[in-house]
Amino acid sequence: MAALFGSxxxxxxMAAGLTQAELGAKTHVVSTRITQIERxxxxxxxxxxxxxxxxxxxxxxxxxxxxPYVYREAFPDWSRAFxxxxxxxxxxxxxAAQVVPGLLQTEDYARAVLSVGLSLKxxxxxxERIAARLARQERLASRDRPELWAVxxxxxxxxxxxxxxxxxxxxxxxxxxxxxxxxxVQVLPFDQGEHDVMGGSLTLLTLPDGSEVxxxxxxxxxxxxxxxxxxxxLTVTYDRLRAAALPPLMSLDMIRSVLEGNHRGAxxxxxxxxxxxxxxxxxxxxxxxxxxxxxxxxxxxxxx
Numbered sequence: 232m233a234a235l236f237g238s239x240x241x242x243x244x245m246a247a248g249l250t251q252a253e254l255g256a257k258t259h260v261v262s263t264r265i266t267q268i269e270r271x272x273x274x275x276x277x278x279x280x281x282x283x284x285x286x287x288x289x290x291x292x293x294x295x296x297x298x299p300y301v302y303r304e305a306f307p308d309w310s311r312a313f314x315x316x317x318x319x320x321x322x323x324x325x326x327a328a329q330v331v332p333g334l335l336q337t338e339d340y341a342r343a344v345l346s347v348g349l350s351l352k353x354x355x356x357x358x359e360r361i362a363a364r365l366a367r368q369e370r371l372a373s374r375d376r377p378e379l380w381a382v383x384x385x386x387x388x389x390x391x392x393x394x395x396x397x398x399x400x401x402x403x404x405x406x407x408x409x410x411x412x413x414x415x416v417q418v419l420p421f422d423q424g425e426h427d428v429m430g431g432s433l434t435l436l437t438l439p440d441g442s443e444v445x446x447x448x449x450x451x452x453x454x455x456x457x458x459x460x461x462x463x464x465l466t467v468t469y470d471r472l473r474a475a476a477l478p479p480l481m482s483l484d485m486i487r488s489v490l491e492g493n494h495r496g497a498x499x500x501x502x503x504x505x506x507x508x509x510x511x512x513x514x515x516x517x518x519x520x521x522x523x524x525x526x527x528x529x530x531x532x533x534x535x
Contacts, residue, residue: 232300233271239297241269243288258283275301275359278366312455313434313446318370322378322437326428326472330392331401332381333364334371335408340401341365343393371414380415382476388418388489402490409483417476418485426475427468435462435469
């Protein structure tokens with residue numbers, strides 16, 4: 232796909248009567264960058280550069296449409312089909328056991344996470360993966376942005392991925408993201424004990440037609456699950472995790488406590504206390520139904 236993308240750029244450039252240097256100047260990159268793209272060598276183009284090339288060469292979104300397929304080559308086979316589904320999903324529900332979900336990661340945190348793993352082959356591939364991850368985050372700010380519900384294991388908050396400074400910036404980013412109307416963040420505290428998704432992550436995607444797919448992932452492997460009966464089973468598992476997690480407002484308090492360095496003295500309310508507070512929050516919110524321990528949600532996620 233990278234070679235095909237490059238050949239299209241070259242053909243469009245020549246049809247426009249531009250040299251590589253002239254095209255580079257119009258898209259604000261050096262001419263050698265255009266050479267790399269046309270020869271499918273070096274780092275792959277960013278989405279911003281693909282958009283600039285498309286506009287300058289009058290490609291009618293051809294290059295922009297090709298760009299996601301170019302980048303999927305940088306990821307293991309098991310994740311590519313999932314990425315294709317996620318790009319169309321109207322609702323994304325995630326449980327993260329070890330790290331912050333990709334859609335909510337800062338660039339420095341993403342770099343630390345993606346720098347490790349058996350499937351990483353080169354520094355060039357690392358840069359491609361980082362750029363692709365950040366590009367996927369742009370959908371959260373688009374007009375067709377999906378509903379995002381993220382349940383984070385407490386371990387996600389405690390592990391200083393990338394070092395203290397990177398982790399503090401990441402926790403601050405979580406707090407900011409959770410203020411968005413279509414984003415919900417919950418924390419599953421250690422005191423909930425064992426559960427069905429220990430050791431891995433789980434993502435449920437609701438597609439525009441109301442169907443759902445699931446994706447489970449470990450450190451070095453992933454599995455896309457499309458069989459409706461299996462997806463329903465995992466949906467129940469996710470709902471149990473969400474119900475066991477702290478309500479959204481209490482989850483944000485816990486994240487804030489960790490960020491401020493007070494987590495050692497922070498107390499996690501008992502289940503009975505959480506239930507009482509969630510009931511109180513329901514009464515104060517005017518009787519809206521609660522999902523997953525406390526947040527108003529008049530729109531139910533469709534079931535198969």
